[in-house]
Amino acid sequence: MHQDQFWQLMGELDGEADEETVHHLTELLAEEDEEDVAAFGELVRAHIAQIQSSYAEELGGTPLTDTRACGVVAAGKASFDAALVNPAGIPTHEDTEALLLLTAADDALEMLAPHPGARAEAGQDGWLTLSLAFDCGLPFSYQSTIGALNESMAVSLDWKKWWAKADSPQLHVVMNVVASPLGLVPEHVRRKRRQIVAQINLDGERLRSLCPPGRASAADQRAREDVRTCLSAVREALDLGDLPELPMGGRKVE
Secondary structure, X not given: OOHHHHHHHHHHHOOOOOHHHHHHHHHHHOOOOHHHHHHHHHHHHHHHHHHHHHHHHHOOOOOOOHHHHHHHHHOOHHHHHHHHHOHHHOOOOOOHHHHHHHHHHHHHHHHHOOOOOXXXXXXXXXXXXXXXXXXXXXXXXXXXXXXXXXXHHHHOHHHHHHHHXXXXXXXXXXXXXXXXXXXXXXXXXEEOOOOEEEEEEEEOHHHHHHOOOOOHHHHHHHHHHHHHHHHHHHHHHHOOOOOOOOEEOOEEOO
């Protein structure tokens, strides 16, 4: 992450780090690649150390608290540069909410990390990766069908042609299957530097009745419906063409 990009993101704080502005910043960071988010966190700490060193040198070893240093960095590049020139002019006000700036990168990385119940299905080497995140039991046939679909679609010429219009090498779809409202996540389709990431909520409660033996066919059909639901959301968000037919048993249905 370059300095210009760092200060552009800091500008989203509108000069002050508090719960609301840092939450907004964290959501913006979560749209970046993990390495850029980690670099942002390192730059925050580096700038805090720089202003603290300048302050101590100017004021005969008097330390600048993390709270005040965070406030200087959060105020933006112009204020930061001015503080380097005149450390004695740094405001004496201690706003503990400014310390939230130190958590933004870590919170964004947590948002980017896989759900504790997540598993990535086949196809990670192709254009498509389907990941299951869940807070409830899933029928084995449901999971295996999604894996088989992912593998077949990743090499399908029709599906590759459909995805080519997105102008991105990869699509990562997080299928968030939840039975509890507490498991719901903000739905989105976001374009990142090297991939597009979609996160879609799916009703896990309706899968409970498909777990017992003898319901494999119904679970298979539900898996196909859910994959199509997720990809339809991607199609609408990116204004892509009509979805091709889903493969059946590793082969396209003619």
